[in-house]
Amino acid sequence: MTAATPGDRRTVAVVGAGVAGLTAAYILAGTCEVTLYEADERLGGHAHTHDVADPAGTLLAVDTGFIVHNDRTYPHLRRLFDELGVRTRPTEMSLSIHDELSGVEYAGGRGAKGLFAQPRRAVDPRFLSVLAQVKWFHNRANAFLSRTDDSDQTTYGEFLRSHHFSDAFARLYAVPLVSCVWSMGTEAALDYPARYLFRFLDHHGMLMLHGSPQWRTVIGGSRTYVAAIGERLPHVRVGRAVSNVLRHATGVSVQDSAARWTDYDAIVIATHADQALELLADASREEKDVLGAFRYSRSEAVLHSDARLLPAAPEARASWNYLMPSARDSARPPIVTYWMNRLQGLESAEQYLVTLNARDRIDPAKVIAVMDYEHPIYDLPAIEAQRLLTSLSTPRTAFAGAYHGWGFHEDGCRSGVEAARRLGVSW
Secondary structure: OEEOOOOOOOEEEEEOOOHHHHHHHHHHOOOOEEEEEEOOOOOOOOOOEEEEEOOOOOEEEEEOOOOEEEOOOOHHHHHHHHHHOOOEEEEOOOEEEEEOOOOOEEEEOOHHHHHOOOHHHHHOHHHHHHHHHHHHHHHHHHHHHHHOOOOOOOEHHHHHHHOOOOHHHHHHHHHHHHHHHHOOOHHHHHOOEHHHHHHHHHHOOOOOOOOOOOEEEEOOOOHHHHHHHHOOOOEEEEOOOEEEEEEEOOEEEEEEOOOOEEEEOEEEEOOOHHHHHHHEOOOOHHHHHHHOOOEEEEEEEEEEOOHHHOOOOHHHOOOEEEEEOOOOOOOOOOEEEEEHHHHHOOOOOOOOEEEEOOHHHOOHHHEEEEEEEEEEEOOHHHHHHHOOHHHHOOOOEEEOOHHHOOOOHHHHHHHHHHHHHHOOOOO
């Protein structure tokens, strides 16, 4: 058993180098001796940037995990970027829907030209009915928020049925709204807790037709902020997984993949909830109950240049593109394609795309990289457990991760700030 580092400063291990762990390590490093452990060979977690040479020979930085943030609802991340000197640029957030069964293609967030990307939909009563229900949906969701509290257990599907929204509205608007954002199939989307969903939509200006925040993307890719933090941390152990964490009266002992035990004064566990529980050799009953309530879904993400994954109608092509296959399968993960040229402002004649869960539809010759990402599943047990997460932290052990919020980069960053505060270091 060895001590972490010599000296009088408090020693802290941070396990996990996604945005939560990076933020916690960055803040703690101001007053503590921080050692950052990461099982992968690189820092960043879902923040993953690839170098791609386009046909003209230009080298482009293309993100595949963390892509966008905004000025209104990402305050912690914006502050972090400002302190690190990370530059950003405005981008467009729009969503297209392509239903193979009906042939409908349209894009929201791009005005009338996007809504009626297929001109014949202007006289399609079924499609016009779907559009007419959007404002009613916003009104009913806002009313639901005003008359309920966080104890309400109504699911999204129950909400849609109780207000008699049509099946077409659910398929062409309501389900994609959830599936696209949280990478979940129809069945899981309809089981999403309604109040939790509407709080998110309201927070992001998505329960109104106008007034959404300005979205932004990082110039040079997300690796710019990852590298900026990594350069400020003297003790970074990439490719060094942690296998066991044991708390005791005087601190915390950490065993790494080399079977080496090291003592620290405190620890931040900034992994997925299920991974955090696996690391704890002495997990309490409360830790088992709370962390064990979170489940995760896995999505295969493919970076490629096969433009067939975009809608056929040019005006229906959006930043995010949701495809509903003709064969209905409520449990199938969603097929979502991010148009990186539009999102990141990539200037290239080649179209660069990131598609989730549809590798079989992509020309193998146009595949650039393949990644697996995991996302929290926000069902009722997870929401109940989320309210108890703060009770798990002590002056020696703090937990962080995007599962502390809605699963996005801001949630991870905010949880890292809170973990540092729990260990006595405010930002």
